[in-house]
Amino acid sequence: MYKIYCTDRLVLKQLDSNDAELVLDYYIRNKVFLTRWEAEREGDFYTLKMQKLLLDQDIESYKRGSSIKFWIFKKEDEEKVIGCISFQNILRSIMQSCILGYKLDVSETGKGYLGEALKKAIGVMFSEYDLHRIEAPVMPINTSSINVLKRLGFVNEGITNKMMKVNGAWKDHIRWSLLNPDHE
Numbered sequence: 001m002y003k004i005y006c007t008d009r010l011v012l013k014q015l016d017s018n019d020a021e022l023v024l025d026y027y028i029r030n031k032v033f034l035t036r037w038e039a040e041r042e043g044d045f046y047t048l049k050m051q052k053l054l055l056d057q058d059i060e061s062y063k064r065g066s067s068i069k070f071w072i073f074k075k076e077d078e079e080k081v082i083g084c085i086s087f088q089n090i091l092r093s094i095m096q097s098c099i100l101g102y103k104l105d106v107s108e109t110g111k112g113y114l115g116e117a118l119k120k121a122i123g124v125m126f127s128e129y130d131l132h133r134i135e136a137p138v139m140p141i142n143t144s145s146i147n148v149l150k151r152l153g154f155v156n157e158g159i160t161n162k163m164m165k166v167n168g169a170w171k172d173h174i175r176w177s178l179l180n181p182d183h184e
């Protein structure tokens with residue numbers, strides 16, 4: 001069964017290939033906005049076929065326990081995706097950690113939606129999934145993203161050189177982390 005959570009203004013839910021049109025619409029609307037911050041996209045990324053495939057892969061990864069992705073909706077409009085939050089590379093055993101990623105719709109920035117959604121989702125990952133550490137790699141120039149993390153109490157653990165290929169080039173990232181407050 002897929003997970004759904006609510007905050008004051010938002011609904012966070014898992015989607016599968018049946019919802020590919022909503023996700024494709026989000027990516028098309030935000031193509032220019034996201035270019036600077038994400039991996040280069042192949043031409044077929046902006047097709048229903050590819051989005052169905054990617055959503056199915058997300059669900060398979062969720063079933064394996066490797067990741068979980070929540071798509072964000074405003075309560076008054078559950079037909080329009082306004083962003084997403086992903087917890088990837090979930091490691092168990094002595095790590096209990098994951099990598100956090102997120103993005104909003106450009107027209108919904110500056111309203112506190114991402115912070116509100118993240119607060120809920122992080123609480124879920126610590127309490128229901130018993131994770132110990134959430135890591136968020138962010139490029140030093142991405143001040144909006146850094147501000148979101150600082151407000152949530154993430155700590156700067158330093159730079160990792162050429163950590164990720166963003167918009168076609170290997171970029172340094174700051175590693176921000178948050179530890180589960182219930183763990184010693």
Ligand SMILES: CC(C)(COP(=O)(O)OP(=O)(O)OC[C@H]1O[C@@H](n2cnc3c(N)ncnc32)[C@H](O)[C@@H]1OP(=O)(O)O)[C@@H](O)C(=O)NCCC(=O)NCCS
Pocket residue numbers: 033034037101102103104105108109110111112113114115116137138139142144145147148
């Ligand atoms: C990173 C990103 C999600 C941040 O978006 P954001 O809108 O700044 O974040 P939030 O939704 O939490 O909103 C916070 C802003 O809303 C303001 N705000 C307005 N109303 C608010 C409310 N009711 N509650 C809280 N904050 C509110 C806050 O003051 C804050 O503005 P400030 O940073 O100028 O002080 C967005 O820029 C994005 O999608 N970027 C592209 C993808 C990306 O970079 N992803 C991260 C890669 S590491």
